[in-house]
Every structure is written in C-alpha cells, then in structure tokens.
Amino acid sequence: MGLKSLVLLLPSLAVPSTCSSCKSSRPFLLAFAVSFSALPGFSFCSERNAYSPLEAMNRYLYLLLCSHIVLTTSTELPVCIVGAGASGLSAAHALEALGRHTVIFDAKDTVGGNAQNYYENDQAFYLGPLLIGNSSHPETMKIVESVDVPVTTYTPESSWIFNWTTGETWTAPETPQTPPPEFLEELQRYTENVSDELTVSTTEWFTEQKFPLLHATIMPSLIAWGYGDVDELPIFYPLSIFTPAALMGTRLRVDFHEVFQRWSRQLSRSEIHPGSKVDCIDRSEETITLYYTSSQNQNTPLQQSCSDLILAFPPTLSSLEAAGLSLSAEEHTVFSAVRTTNYFSAAVRLDTPHLSFFQITTETPYSSPEIAGQPVSVEGQYNNSDISLLYALASHSQSVEGVADVTLQTLSRINGDPTDDDAITTPVTPTDIKAFRHHPYYFPHFEADALRGGLYDLFNDLQGANRTYFTSGLNRVEHVEYVVVAAREVVQRYFST
Ligand SMILES: Cc1cc2nc3c(=O)[nH]c(=O)nc-3n(C[C@H](O)[C@H](O)[C@H](O)COP(=O)(O)OP(=O)(O)OC[C@H]3O[C@@H](n4cnc5c(N)ncnc54)[C@H](O)[C@@H]3O)c2cc1C
Numbered sequence: 001m002g003l004k005s006l007v008l009l010l011p012s013l014a015v016p017s018t019c020s021s022c023k024s025s026r027p028f029l030l031a032f033a034v035s036f037s038a039l040p041g042f043s044f045c046s047e048r049n050a051y052s053p054l055e056a057m058n059r060y061l062y063l064l065l066c067s068h069i070v071l072t073t074s075t076e077l078p079v080c081i082v083g084a085g086a087s088g089l090s091a092a093h094a095l096e097a098l099g100r101h102t103v104i105f106d107a108k109d110t111v112g113g114n115a116q117n118y119y120e121n122d123q124a125f126y127l128g129p130l131l132i133g134n135s136s137h138p139e140t141m142k143i144v145e146s147v148d149v150p151v152t153t154y155t156p157e158s159s160w161i162f163n164w165t166t167g168e169t170w171t172a173p174e175t176p177q178t179p180p181p182e183f184l185e186e187l188q189r190y191t192e193n194v195s196d197e198l199t200v201s202t203t204e205w206f207t208e209q210k211f212p213l214l215h216a217t218i219m220p221s222l223i224a225w226g227y228g229d230v231d232e233l234p235i236f237y238p239l240s241i242f243t244p245a246a247l248m249g250t251r252l253r254v255d256f257h258e259v260f261q262r263w264s265r266q267l268s269r270s271e272i273h274p275g276s277k278v279d280c281i282d283r284s285e286e287t288i289t290l291y292y293t294s295s296q297n298q299n300t301p302l303q304q305s306c307s308d309l310i311l312a313f314p315p316t317l318s319s320l321e322a323a324g325l326s327l328s329a330e331e332h333t334v335f336s337a338v339r340t341t342n343y344f345s346a347a348v349r350l351d352t353p354h355l356s357f358f359q360i361t362t363e364t365p366y367s368s369p370e371i372a373g374q375p376v377s378v379e380g381q382y383n384n385s386d387i388s389l390l391y392a393l394a395s396h397s398q399s400v401e402g403v404a405d406v407t408l409q410t411l412s413r414i415n416g417d418p419t420d421d422d423a424i425t426t427p428v429t430p431t432d433i434k435a436f437r438h439h440p441y442y443f444p445h446f447e448a449d450a451l452r453g454g455l456y457d458l459f460n461d462l463q464g465a466n467r468t469y470f471t472s473g474l475n476r477v478e479h480v481e482y483v484v485v486a487a488r489e490v491v492q493r494y495f496s497t
Contacts, residue, residue, distance in 0.1 A: 077305055078103045078271070079495075080290050082278045082323060083312030085113015086129075086256075086480050087471045089263055090487035091310050092270045098495055102270040103304055105292055107277035111264045113313070114442075115256035115480075118347040118435035123382055125347040125389055127437045129256045129480050135249030136241075137481040139488075144254055147262035151252045156357035156379065160418050163361050164374045167413025167425060172359060179248075183213045187244050190214060198236035199451040203366060205235035216365040218242050223360065224377040226343035226393050226442055227478075229368045234448045240477040256480065276302075280324030281309065283466045291324065308467045308495075312487065314444035315470050316340055328466065334458050337450040338474060343442035344373075344392040344403055349432040351415050351425075352388065354380045358414060371395055373403035374410045387434060400438050408433075444474040464494050 079095055081088045084106035092102045110116070114128035132140055132151065144151060159172035179187075190211065200208070202222070206215035218238060219230070227233055264272060275295035282289040290304045313319055315335050320327060327335065352358070358378040360369045369376055373394035380388045390411075394403045411428040446455045463469050473479070475486035 076101070077287065077307035079308045079310060080288065080304055080306035081105070081310045081312050082290070083113060083472075084108070084111040084260075084264065084272060084274065085115065085312065085483075086260065087473075087483045087487045088113070088310070088312035089260055089267075090484045091312055091469075091471055091491055092267055093263070094488045094491035095495060096267060096269045098491065100269070100495065102267075103306065104270055104272045105276045105278050105290070105304075106272075106274050107295075109275040109295060110257075110261070111272065111274060112257045112260040114439060115260050116437065117255065117257045118387075120347075120387065120434065121385070123385055123387075124255050124257070125381055125387055125435070126253070126255065126257075127345045127347065127389075127435055128439075130253050132252050132254045132256075132480070133246060133249040134252075136243070136246035136479075139484050140481045143263055143484070144259050147259055147266070149255055149259045149262065151254045153250065154253050154381075155355075157355035157383070158353060158419070159357045159359070161361045162358045162378075162414045164369070164410045164413070167410075169358065169414055169418040171418075172357070180213075183217070186211050186214045187247065190244055191239070195235070198239065199234050199448040201448065202230040202233045202235050202238050206366070212366075214242075214247075217247070219362070219366060219368075220359055220377075223362070223369060223393075224391050226341050226376075226391060226439075228341045228393070228443065229371065230366075231368065232447065234446075234451055236451065237443075237445055237477050240482065241479055278323050281326075283309070283326070283468065288467060308469065310469045310471060310490070312471050314338070314340060314441040314472045315474060316441050316444065319441055330458065330465070331462060334455060334462060337446055337455050338444050339447055340396075340441045340445075341443045342394045342396050342398065343439040344394065344400075344407075344437065345439070346375075346390050346392070346407065346436045347387050347434040348378075348390060348407075348411060348428065349386050349434060350378070350380075350388050350411065350428065351386070351417070352378070352380060353417055353419070354383050354385065356380050356388075356418070358418075369393075373398045373406040375407055378411070378414070396440075403438075404430075404433070404436060407436075443478040444472055445477070446474075463490060469494060 078101040081091055081102050081104045084104050088104055088106070089111065092104055095102050106113070108116070112128070116127050118125040118127055132144065134141060160169045161172050162169045189209075195205070206212075221242075222230055222233070222238060227237065273292070273294070276292045277295075278290050278292045280291035282291075287305045288307070288309050290306065290309070292302050292304070294300075294302060311320070311323070311325075316338050317335050320335060357380070360374070360376045362369050371393050373392055375390040375392045378388050378390045390407070392403055392407055408428050408430065413425060415428050416423040416425040459470070459474070469490050471483070471487040471490045473483055475490070476482035
C-alpha cells in the first residue's frame with residue numbers, strides 16, 4: 001500500500017464507526033457471540049442498538065442462511081431503498097422502469113415520508129406538503145394525475161398579520177389579482193445576472209439586484225415554509241424554488257399522502273416494508289446487508305441483502321448514524337456540513353374565522369422573524385371547520401415540549417375574531433392541538449462557505465462509492481418536485497447502463 005493510500009485511509013479510521021460489529025458474516029463471530037453471551041450488556045451492533053446474546057445469535061443464523069442465498073442468487077439481488085417518501089418512491093419507480101427489483105424500508109407505519117395528514121370528518125389537514133403548481137411541479141403533477149387524486153384551489157377569506165409576543169393583529173396588505181407592471185419588470189430581470197457562485201445570502205442578493213417587490217413577495221413563503229434565516233440562506237435555494245414560472249403560476253393543493261399511497265401501490269417489482277427501521281448497514285462485503293427491526297416485532301432483528309443501497313432521506317450525520325451506517329472519511333466530510341432546519345407543523349382547533357390566514361409580523365417586509373419556536377403562519381383550511389394548520393420554526397437547541405409551549409402561548413394571544421375590536425381571545429390548551437409533527441431534518445442544505453468550498457462536487461463524487469447512492473432534498477432543494485426529479489436523475493445516471 002503506497003503512502004498516498006495510507007494517508008487516505010487514516011481519516012477513515014478516525015471516523016467513529018457506529019456499526020462496526022455488524023460485519024457479522026465472518027464465522028469467528030459465532031464463537032465471539034457465544035463466548036460473550038455470558039457478559040451483561042454485550043452489544044452486537046452498537047451501543048444504541050444493543051442486542052441480547054440470543055438476538056445476536058439469531059442475527060448470525062439469519063446471516064448464514066442469507067449468505068447462502070446470496071451465493072446462489074447474487075445476480076438477482078434487489079436494490080435496497082431506505083425511505084418511502086417522495087425520494088424513495090421515485091427511485092423505486094425509476095428502477096422498476098429499468099427492470100430492477102427493489103426492497104423499500106421506512107420507519108413510519110405508512111409510506112409518504114413527510115406527506116402525512118391529520119383527518120377529521122373526512123377532511124384532510126396536511127401536516128406535510130400540500131402545495132402543487134402546474135408550472136412549479138410538472139413531474140409531480142403527472143404522478144398526481146396517474147393516481148387520480150383531485151387537485152383543489154384554496155383562497156383564504158381574510159388575511160392578517162400578527163405580532164407573536166403581543167397578539168396584536170391587523171389586516172394584511174391586499175395581494176393584487178394581477179401583478180403590477182413594476183413586479184412584472186422585476187420578474188423579467190430576475191434570472192439575469194445571477195452570481196456564478198450563488199452563495200451570497202438571500203437578503204444580499206435581492207438587495208444587490210434591486211428586487212424589492214420580488215423580495216417582499218417571496219419572504220412570507222420562505223418564512224412559512226421553514227427555509228430559515230434569509231440573512232444566511234444562500235440565494236441558490238430560493239432561486240431554485242421560486243422560478244419565474246412558479247411565481248406566476250396558480251398554487252393548488254393536493255393530498256400528497258393519498259398520492260404517495262396510491263403511487264406506491266403501482267409498484268410491481270418492489271417489496272415495501274413500512275414500520276421497519278433500518279438500524280445497521282454493513283457495506284464491508286460484496287453484498288450489502290441491511291439489518292432492520294419491524295414495529296410489529298421489535299425483538300426479532302431482520303435482515304436483507306442487496307446489490308446496491310439508496311439512502312432516500314436527508315443525510316445528516318445523526319440520521320445516517322441512526323441507520324447504523326459506518327461512514328467513509330469522504331462521506332463524513334460531506335455530511336458533517338449538511339444543515340437542516342427544525343420545523344414543526346400542527347393541526348389545531350381555534351376560534352379564529354374559518355378561512356382566515358395569519359402571518360407573523362417581521363421588522364421589515366424583507367427580514368426573517370426571530371426563530372424561537374413560535375408559529376410563523378396559521379391558516380384555516382375549510383369554511384366548515386375550526387381547525388387551522390400552523391407552521392413553526394425553532395432553533396435546534398429548542399426542545400419539542402418548549403416549541404409546543406410557545407405555540408400554545410402564541411395561539412392564545414391571537415385566538416379570536418380579529419375583525420371584532422372588542423373580542424377577547426381565548427386560551428388554547430393542549431387538547432386543542434389535534435396533531436403536532438416535528439420535522440427535525442427538514443431542508444437539508446449547505447451553507448454559503450460549504451457551497452463555495454465545492455461541497456456539491458464532493459457530494460456528487462460520493463454517488464456510487466461503496467454501491468451507495470443518496471437522494472433527498474439535499475440533491476437540489478426540499479420541494480416535492482425537486483426530490484422526485486433528483487431521485488430519477490440518480491437512477492438514470494447510475495443504473496441505466
Ligand atoms: C410541513 C411541510 C410542508 C411542506 N410543504 C411542501 C409543499 O407544499 N410543496 C412541496 O413541494 N414540498 C413541500 N414540503 C417538502 C416536501 O415534503 C419534501 O421535499 C419531501 O417530502 C421530501 O421527501 P423525501 O422522500 O426526500 O424525505 P422524507 O419525506 O423525509 O422521507 C424520508 C423517509 O425516510 C425514512 N427513514 C429515515 N431514516 C430511516 C431508517 N433508518 N430506517 C427506515 N426509514 C428511515 C423516514 O421515516 C421518512 O419517512 C413540505 C415539507 C414539510 C415538512
């Protein structure tokens with residue numbers, strides 16, 4: 001081994017291995033497992049996923065059986081996909097189109113990933129994606145049409161700005177039916193003179209390019225959709241989402257959970273394992289082995305052999321660690337630079353007018369609100385329902401309970417009819433919260449320095465190394481259309497030969 005390869009190897013040894021002992025196909029491990037079986041607390045895969053000696057033996061026997069099957073049928077091994085959200089399902093459909101078999105795992109009991117809803121009285125309250133547009137979601141629209149889920153329009157009957165600390169509310173400025181000529185003029189210039197690097201902050205870019213109207217128009221969506229602090233957010237991401245066509249197109253709504261459920265049923269060469277958390281991945285042998293536990297039987301560890309592995313979830317260090325992936329040095333470099341936002345969605349019963357929309361006030365139309373766990377937008381969904389949807393953004397250090405508390409306090413300040421000056425607001429209690437979802441790995445992205453440092457080149461270089469592929473919002477941007485397209489790109493580029 002030359003000096004160069006040794007130097008390359010050193011960092012990988014330094015990277016903590018979360019799953020080193022799952023390399024269990026070697027016979028000596030049987031003796032190892034037996035001899036350690038008397039020791040209390042023996043961990044077969046990792047500390048976090050400790051297995052009893054009996055379970056360890058169980059795993060070993062599965063592996064023996066499986067390795068035999070692998071030897072005889074290795075050419076027919078499926079591609080394993082971890083994650084049955086928009087990314088994983090898109091990858092599976094694209095692989096099936098190439099004649100490949102897949103096995104898909106998701107820790108959730110149902111497919112759809114982020115696309116999960118709260119249902120009451122036959123009405124859906126979307127706790128994940130809901131907005132779709134002909135111009136902004138052309139590929140997604142084809143999927144929706146193929147599964148025949150209706151697409152609807154939505155317009156709030158009244159719009160309000162609220163101060164989250166005082167509860168003061170006032171009427172939101174009216175959005176003109178047709179954009180004024182000044183806005184159209186900005187739109188014309190919008191994608192000219194885009195900096196090559198695309199790493200400047202969103203605020204800086206809009207200011208430098210003199211786009212006050214576009215900036216003010218895009219801000220409420222950036223805030224409500226949880227994209228973080230615009231003073232830091234590289235303009236690359238907003239530009240990817242808010243294309244001129246998307247800005248001018250109609251925003252429609254669709255039940256994405258239903259779409260993904262129906263779409264998953266159209267898969268014919270795939271095995272889907274909902275309620276199955278992958279907690280150890282062994283890439284040390286020619287065949288990749290996944291170990292997973294099913295929510296129905298957590299005591300019996302299961303495993304699956306595969307030719308290739310697609311990780312279809314936001315690849316943060318902690319989510320990869322939870323999947324029991326032992327990272328290469330290159331993977332560690334890239335994924336330690338991945339940032340996410342701490343995002344929440346909830347369905348809550350309120351005394352506000354049914355189709356009202358409340359948006360948080362900010363210091364200027366161009367600034368982000370303080371990120372303190374408070375709701376940033378609250379929106380009534382149906383004219384015959386008192387349940388509203390809200391989105392909240394917190395710092396990563398804030399606890400889920402802390403965010404729930406701030407949410408209740410803020411809602412209690414605005415929970416009334418803003419058209420009635422004398423109305424008294426009523427407290428919102430935990431029983432009013434019908435569903436509360438935490439999205440801790442929302443919007444995987446790189447910060448400006450990492451973008452400048454060429455992290456996307458390094459990320460792309462990882463595709464295929466160790467027969468592992470990555471597809472999620474990180475590939476482009478967190479948005480159904482882009483994750484669908486990115487997953488297809490990965491499959492077409494690396495599996496179609
Ligand atoms: C509140 C909210 C609102 C949104 N609104 C919109 C919108 O209106 N329009 C739009 O276009 N986009 C919207 N988005 C973005 C969109 O939902 C995402 O871009 C998209 O769903 C991401 O899909 P994904 O498959 O990459 O990831 P996910 O949906 O996060 O799916 C990843 C899956 O991987 C599973 N997983 C992870 N680790 C493991 C493991 N170890 N073992 C087993 N399973 C594992 C998880 O359980 C999860 O189900 C919204 C997102 C949120 C959260």
